[in-house]
Amino acid sequence: MAPLRALPSHRGSRRRVAWGLSATFLVAAITMALLTTVTPAHAATADFQCLGANGLGYSQGNTPTNLMAGKLTIPGFGVTTIGTGDIDFVGLNRGKxxxxxxxxxxxxxxxxxxxxYAAGQRGSATYLNRAADIARDWVGTYPESTPGTLPGWNDQATSLRSETLACLAKYRSDAWLLAALDAHGRHLANARNYSGDWNHGLEQNIGLLAVSCLRDNxxxxxxxxxxxxxALVTTIDPQGVFNEQAPGYAPWTMTRxxxxxxxxxxxxxxxLPDLQARMAAMAEFLAAATQPDGKLVQIGDTYAESVRSDVASQFPHTLYASSLGTRGSPPAAARIxxxxxxxxxxxxxxxxxxFGSESLTTLRFGPRRYAHGHFDHGSLTMYARGQRQLVDAGHYGYAAGAYRSWLISPAAHNTLTVPGVPLxxxxxxxxTRSAVSAMGEFNEVSDDAGTSGGAYQGLVRTRGVYLLPNAAAMVVLDRTNASKLRWMYTTKARRKVQWWHLDPSFSVAYASRSRITAVSPAGNQITVLAVPFPGETLPAGTLRAVRGATSPYQGWVSTAQGSRTPAVAVGRTTTTSRMLTVVVPAARGTAVAGSMRPFGTGWVLDLAIGAARYAVKVSAGGSLSR
Structure with missing residues (x-):
């Protein structure tokens, strides 16, 4: 589900709503608690309205006038004519x-x-009746069922609809409406329908609480x-990372x-005990995940957006990151x-x-893909020199198909892939290893899961990354070990492809088997340098650039719902068990060169970036240092 856009802040001291036994007061209280636009101080007020979601209210054109005229706006999808009479939910859902x-x-x-109607606007009794008619049409179209009939009883839609029906029940007590609330309560309470501990389950809990309080169950x-x-404990760890593997979902989840x-x-x-501590930790994670342009790094199902202001404004470090350092206060740690x-x-x-001249690099590892995560273990991103350099291919939306499948696959990320072997x-x-000094930073990630080996049918991938200060360059050593590979994939596993996805602003200026340099209008260049080990040669076609391919998909970046932009993807192919690649962001026209030479039991990478010279040691065991 796309993160919501316009929800109130929920933080600070809270004033409890006193509950009595009166059914009328019960309805009013649950509506106030659930649907009010609440100030941070949470002062109780009788002047409330339903809690809109995803900008579906006035801000997106869904005024009573437009709705009464049969015009509906779903953000990101334009206007749909739904008519002014009975609504054909089945027909309108079809193919959407x-x-x-x-x-x-x-x-x-x-x-x-x-x-x-709640605000007492002239003629609004007609509006309330129309809302009831629409809800009754839906109830008549999709009878209660378990498991739920899709798309009507989609877990998330059912949860949100429960809140809307509770809102409507504040002003209507029709038998069909109360029966519908009971049906939704039974559905949400049924363990077979619980979607689990993630944002869908969270929304189910909100909806069930609304109905249960309203119906005194x-x-x-x-x-x-x-x-x-x-769920609070299982979905948000003590460091503030929640289990859905997409930073873009964290702000929405916090509001819920x-x-x-x-x-x-x-x-x-x-x-909930520990709620505020977990929210504060999650806000710290969001600050760390914010690029120097104020937007969240695109990892998993994340759009290229800033942390929503009603969340960022409540936490000084998150506010600092999203405001480009103009408000709030900076976090203490640069590496987390x-x-x-x-x-x-x-x-x-x-x-x-x-602030905008700082750099940020990211490296992914961790548990199996879940919820809004991608198959991105070992993937890197880089923001440097005032713009995105290496990017995740991004997030387009949830329409099933070849493009969505590619976006979540390893081939859409800056990692090592094995095209002929099932993942x-x-x-x-x-x-597995980390070392940080003033000379640079080394991190190593391995997908070795023990006896079962790595994700590609047992083939173990180990990636060592050495980052020079200020992201002057990134040295990447990929190694594979076939000792745990299932025997039937021995031949198919020989060919490996390492992908590097560039920001769409870059275009290729130079290409050879050992170097591809792309330039951007911002005056930057990024170079992908394939460096052979001593005694090895690079065959023709080692490096290739792909842009906007569709069969199969490669060379695209999606930064918003429904957005798809051709972008350069650099692929490096090898049949060996190791390869060293250097990625260098620099000013346009900067000369970049690198070569390997023996050193003790290992090697040294001699790297020249303009007038600067670097020597990076590569040990036989795969560690990188200076």
């Missing part, structure tokens, strides 16, 4: 993008009609409480945890390793140079 279907079936877009409340207590906490308090239930699978290394926080989707990787 999964994200469009999710928000359409959530009924969140009807909340401006309800909010208008203590058993449902307990189910939601128990799930929420467990705050919403769940508000509903708990509104129901007269205790707040998260045990869940991230290394963030930056040159600084804009204290000795302009194990349960592969893991670990950060």
């Amino acid at each position: 993008d999964p994200t469009w279907q999710l928000w359409f079936n959530s009924l969140k877009w009807t909340e401006p009609l309800i909010a208008s 203590a058993a449902w409340q307990q189910v939601a409480q128990d799930r929420a207590h467990r 945890w705050w919403t769940l906490d508000d509903v708990l308090l509104g129901c007269g239930l205790p707040s 390793v998260y045990s869940a699978g991230y290394v963030f290394s930056r040159s600084g926080w804009g204290l000795s140079r302009p 194990r989707t349960y592969g893991v990787s670990t950060l």
Whole structure:
């Protein structure tokens, strides 16, 4: 599901909503707790409205006037004519993008009609009746079922729709509406329908709490409480990394945890212990994951966006990163390793140079792919010299197909691939070695899972990365070990391809078997240098540049929903068990050269970048140092 765009802040001291036994007061209280636009101080107020989601309200054109005219806007998908009479939910759902279907079936877009009535606007009784008619049409179209019939009973849509029905029930007590609330409560409480501990499960808990408090069902409340207590610990680790493997989902998830906490308090239930500490830690993770351009690095299903302001503004380090160092305060650490699978290394926080002139490199490792993660173990990204250099191919949306499959595959990331061998989707990787000094930083990642070996049917991939200060260059040593490879893949595993995805602003200026240099309008160049070990030669075609290919997909970058831009991808092919590659960001026209020579039991890489000279030691065991 796409992260939401316009939710209130939920942080600071909270004022509990006193709950009585009156059914009328119960309805009012749950609506206030769940659907109010709350100030950070959480002052209780009788002037409230439904909590919009994903910009489906006035900000996206879903005014009561437009809705009454039969015009619906789902953000990112334009205007759809739904008519002014009975709504053909089945027909309108047919063939639509999964994200469009999710928000359409959530009924969140009807909340401006309800909010208008709540505000006492002239003629708004007609609006309320229209909202009820739409909800009744949906209820008649999709009867209660387990497992749920898609797309109507999609887990996320059902959770959000439960909140909308609770909002409507503040002003309507129709038998069909109360029956629908009970149906949604039964559905959400059923363990067979629980989607697990991630943002979909979180939303299910919010919806179940809303319905259970409204219908005074203590058993449902307990189910939601128990799930929420467990999920807080399992989805967000003590370092603030949540389990969905996409930084772009963290801000949205934070707002929903705050919403769940508000509903708990509104129901007269205790707040979640450790919630604020986990939220603060997650905010630190977001600061670390923010590039020097103020946008989150695209890892997993993340769009090229900044942390939403209603989250960033509440945490000084996150605010500092997203505001390009103009507000808030800088974090202390420039290099942070998260045990869940991230290394963030930056040159600084804009204290000795302009914030936008800092560099940031990232390295991925960790548990198997989950939720919004990609098959990106060992992948690197780089921001330097005022722009993105190496990028993840990005996130396009959730429409199934060849492009989505490619985007989440290793070939869409800056990592080593084995095209002829099936990838194990349960592969893991670990950060095996690290060393940091004033001369540079070394990190090593391996996907060796023990007796089963690596993700490519047992072939173990080990990547060593040496980063020169200020991201002057990145030296990458990829090694493979076939001792655990399944025998039937022996021949197919010989060919390996290392991919480097460049920001779409770059175009190739020079290409040979050993070097590809691309330039950007910003006056930068990036060079991918294939350096042979002594005694080895590079065959023709070692390096190649691909841009905008579709069969198979390669050389694309997606930064927003539905956006797809051709971009240079550099592939290095080898049939050996090791290869050393250097990636150098520099000013346009800078000369770059490198060669290897023996040194003791290992080698030395002699690297020239303009007038600068570097010697990087490569040990026989794969460590890199200076």
